[in-house]
Amino acid sequence: MLENWVVVPTCLPAVLRRCHACGSGRFRANGKFRVNANHKLIDVWLLVLCTRCGDTAKLTILERVHVRSVRPELLKRLHENDLGLAAELLQDPAVLRRNHVFREARSRD
DSSP, rough: OOOOOOOOOOOOOOBHHHTTTOOOOOOOEEEEEEEEEETTTTEEEEEEETTTTTTTEEEEEEEEEEEEGGGGHHHHHHHHHHHHHHHHHHHHHHHHHHHHOOOSSSOOO
């Protein structure tokens, strides 16, 4: 008898980047975004925590973008700390390159 399996991730991917506080090379994302608007411009970061010391780092998602140019659905997902959006962004090569994040085959956290 044939069985179909569905593989579902259980956590967000690990972020491989050097910690400025302790020198560790691994962060974990918890899906929290920081959204900061200054008049008509918006900045968005994905917050990640060092697995060794717990220091917080910010991965830049949007920087100095006009608020009207951000799709309302995306803005809503950012404000709601959407885990699916965080997972999508952690797989986006442009976001990883911009934030000097190395890729990893799989997460061990």
